[in-house]
Amino acid sequence: MYDIKKWKHIFKLDPAKSISDNDLDAICMSKTDAIIIGGTDGVTEDNVIQLMSRVRRYPLPLALEISNVESVMPGFDFYFVPTVLNSANVKYHNGILLDALKSFGHMIDFDEVVFEGYVVMNPDSKVAQLTQANTNLTEDDIEAYAQMINAMYKLPVMYLEYSGTYGESEKVKTAASMLTDTQLFYGGGISNQEEAEEMASIADTIIVGDIVYKDIKKALKTVKVKESHK
Ligand code: 1GP
Numbered sequence: 001m002y003d004i005k006k007w008k009h010i011f012k013l014d015p016a017k018s019i020s021d022n023d024l025d026a027i028c029m030s031k032t033d034a035i036i037i038g039g040t041d042g043v044t045e046d047n048v049i050q051l052m053s054r055v056r057r058y059p060l061p062l063a064l065e066i067s068n069v070e071s072v073m074p075g076f077d078f079y080f081v082p083t084v085l086n087s088a089n090v091k092y093h094n095g096i097l098l099d100a101l102k103s104f105g106h107m108i109d110f111d112e113v114v115f116e117g118y119v120v121m122n123p124d125s126k127v128a129q130l131t132q133a134n135t136n137l138t139e140d141d142i143e144a145y146a147q148m149i150n151a152m153y154k155l156p157v158m159y160l161e162y163s164g165t166y167g168e169s170e171k172v173k174t175a176a177s178m179l180t181d182t183q184l185f186y187g188g189g190i191s192n193q194e195e196a197e198e199m200a201s202i203a204d205t206i207i208v209g210d211i212v213y214k215d216i217k218k219a220l221k222t223v224k225v226k227e228s229h230k
Contacts, residue, residue, distance in 0.1 A: 002034070002061040002077060002078075004034075004078070004114060004156070004157075004183070005183055005204075006033070007033035007034055007061075007205050008033055008200060008204075008205055008206070008225055008226050008229050009032050009033050009196075009200070009205070009206055009208070009222065009223055009225055009226055010032060010033060010034045010035070010036055010185075010205060010206070010207045010208070011027050011030070011032050011034075011035050011036070011207075011208050011209070011212060011219070012035075012036040012037075012038055012065070012187065012207050012208065012209040013027070013035060013036070013037050013038075013051060013055070013209075013212065014037075014038070014039035014043075014209065014213075015037055015038075015039055015042075015043055015044070015047035015048045015050070015051045015071075016039050016041065016042030016043060016044075016047055017039075017213055019212070019213065021054075023212070023216045024054055024055070026216060026220055027212060027216075027219070027220070028055060028057075028058035028060060029058065030220050030223045031223055031226060032060070032223050032226075033060075033061070033205075033226070034060060034061040034062065034063060035055050035060060035061070035062050035063070036062075036063045036064075036065050036080060036207065037051055037052060037055070037062070037063070037064050037065065037076075038064065038065030038066075038067060038080070039067060040067060040125075040126040040127045040130055040163075041067075041126060041130070043067045043068060043071045044070070044071055045070055045071050045073065047071075048064065048071045048073065049073060052064075052073075052075055052076065056075070061077045061078065062076055062077050062078075063076055063077060063078035063079065063080050063114070064076040064078075064079050064080070065080040065081075065082065065116075066079060066080065066081050066082070066096075066100075067082075068096070069096065069099060069100045069103065069104075072100070072104070076112070077112065078112050078113070078114055079112055079113050079114070080114045080116050080157075081097065081113060081114065081115050081116065082116045082118045082159065083097070083115065083116070083117060083118060083155075084118045084119075084120055084127075084131045084133060085117055085118060085119055085145055085148065085149070086118075086119050086120055086133045086134050086135065086137065086141075086145065087120070087131035087132055087133050087134075088131075088132040088133070088134060089131060089132050092130075092131040092132075114156055114157060115155050115156065115157070116155065116156075116157040116158075116159045116185070117145070117148070117149035117153060117155040117157065117158045117159065117182070118159045118161055119137070119142070119145050119158070119159070119160055119161065119175075120133035120135060120161045120163070121135055121137065121160060121161060121162045121167060121171070121188070122135065122161070122162045122163055122164055122165045122188060123135040123136075124164065124165070125161075125162075125163040125164045125165070125188075126163070126164075127161060127163050128163075137171075139170070139171060139174045142160075142171050142174045142175050143174055143175075143177075143178055145158075145175075146158060146174070146175045146177075146178035146179055146182075147178050149179075149182050150178060150179045150180060150181055150182040151180075154181070154182075155182055156182060156183060157182060157183050157184075157185055158175060158179060158182050158183070158184050158185065159185040159187065159207075160172055160175055160184065160185065160186050160187070160188075160203070161187055161188060162186075162187065162188025162189055163187060163188050163189075163209070164188065164189060164210065165188055165189045166188060166189030166190065166191070166195055167186065167188050167189065167199070169198060169199070169202060172184075172186055172199065172202045172203055173202050176202050176203060176204075183204045183205060184202075184203040184204045184205070185203065185204070185205045185206075185207055186199045186202070186203035186205070186206050186207065187206070187207030187208075187209065188207075189210075190206060190207075190208050190211065190222055191210075191211045191214070191215070191218060192211075192218050192221065192222070193218075193221040193222055193224055193225075195222075196208065196221075196222035196224070196225045197224075197225055197228065200225035200228070200229055201229075206222070206225065208222045
């Protein structure tokens, strides 16, 4: 079985965006540790199934990050379930989860489920707007969220989500310094190898998304962090 703790680099592919076969082939053959399929809006059963079947031709771990119950389906190695801790709406803490468990709780294999403690940092991102996240967070706030995730909720993953913008390394360091058991995912705005290196030297795992669709060559270079962080 795959060991998520060893993952340094992940590409996140948005099922609502189109990607050519060539680019997808390059992403899947890039030696990234895993692919996550996930997005904030326009995620449907149809586009998830399509992308899943294309990625499944390659022998690498594939996770679905759940954004709505309608697009969940069998066939993934892992199901990443976000709980947005700085959301002002209980739906994004545990409301969607409650509905999902009521419908599917009896058939879930919990060994495949990874609960992610999300802290959303970019106020202009779709995810911040959708979840009504309070992104105005001080270092003290980040420290407390990290403690909450690591020592109290004891979640396996803390996801510092800067989606669409490159984050403040000091805040990422603050989160990292509080985590003893929880794995730190950093995602947001990584658009070249240098940025990938910087965040990979602080967080356990970096997530690279949008640059795949903007500049595939630069996206592929971010995988080099695996060489410097063996
Ligand atoms: C988004 O954290 C990921 O959920 C990656 O962010 O798309 O900005 O690379 P980008």
